[in-house]
Amino acid sequence: QKEVEQDPGPLSVPEGAIVSLNCTYSNSAFQYFMWYRQYSRKGPELLMYTYSSGNKEDGRFTAQVDKSSKYISLFIRDSQPSDSATYLCATYFGNEKLTFGTGTRLTIIP
Amino acid sequence: DSGVTQTPKHLITATGQRVTLRCSPRSGDLSVYWYQQSLDQGLQFLIQYYNGEERAKGNILERFSAQQFPDLHSELNLSSLELGDSALYFCASSVGLAGGGYQETQYFGPGTRLLVL
Numbered sequence: 725q726k727e728v729e730q731d732p733g734p735l736s737v738p739e740g741a742i743v744s745l746n747c748t749y750s751n752s753a754f755q756y757f758m759w760y761r762q763y764s765r766k767g768p769e770l771l772m773y774t775y776s777s778g779n780k781e782d783g784r785f786t787a788q789v790d791k792s793s794k795y796i797s798l799f800i801r802d803s804q805p806s807d808s809a810t811y812l813c814a815t816y817f818g819n820e821k822l823t824f825g826t827g828t829r830l831t832i833i834p
Numbered sequence: 835d836s837g838v839t840q841t842p843k844h845l846i847t848a849t850g851q852r853v854t855l856r857c858s859p860r861s862g863d864l865s866v867y868w869y870q871q872s873l874d875q876g877l878q879f880l881i882q883y884y885n886g887e888e889r890a891k892g893n894i895l896e897r898f899s900a901q902q903f904p905d906l907h908s909e910l911n912l913s914s915l916e917l918g919d920s921a922l923y924f925c926a927s928s929v930g931l932a933g934g935g936y937q938e939t940q941y942f943g944p945g946t947r948l949l950v951l
Contacts, residue, residue: 767924767942821892826876
């Protein structure tokens with residue numbers, strides 16, 4: 725079993741829809757949670773960074789962590805074609821390495 | 835543009851060969867990380883260097899090695915290449931504050947696409 729599981733998609737939604745991306749993890753020691761966005765033929769870029777349980781909002785993006793169920797989510801409101809990318813969740817604890825999910829490929833249809 | 839540069843962008847080689855991937859971190863960043871990205875395994879951490887010294891090791895094969903030079907650029911050497919080594923290889927850098935470890939934001943380069951035939 726992988727430490728971080730992520731549905732690879734692909735996921736296609738119409739422009740303006742709310743997008744929900746999710747990951748589950750197995751190690752309860754994980755404390756820090758991140759979402760990266762990776763455009764085609766580019767490297768990942770950090771989108772959101774949260775610590776422990778709760779919500780964090782940044783513009784149209786909301787990251788949600790539920791440590792009791794080991795579940796992390798990224799919501800995108802009013803989705804735009806420019807949001808089309810692969811989204812990777814990542815997590816770590818202490819000084820341990822970042823562990824990434826395999827990524828979900830998202831396409832926003834105009 | 836993250837400020838991290840990687841060369842070459844693409845590399846096609848044969849099994850058994852050896853290749854060197856190069857990374858220049860963002861100006862001022864002391865830490866360099868190497869990752870391998872494949873469709874089935876996702877993004878896997880290979881190794882980290884901080885100011886020339888190896889700091890952390892991940893799932894790096896013995897056939898692979900890396901180093902960071904005094905000018906802070908880094909090279910990842912892949913030898914005795916196998917078909918399964920075909921992947922995207924990313925370099926990332928971070929400021930590398932003492933004890934900062936992985937809590938720092940990592941900035942990724944555009945990657946090197948390696949194809950082993």
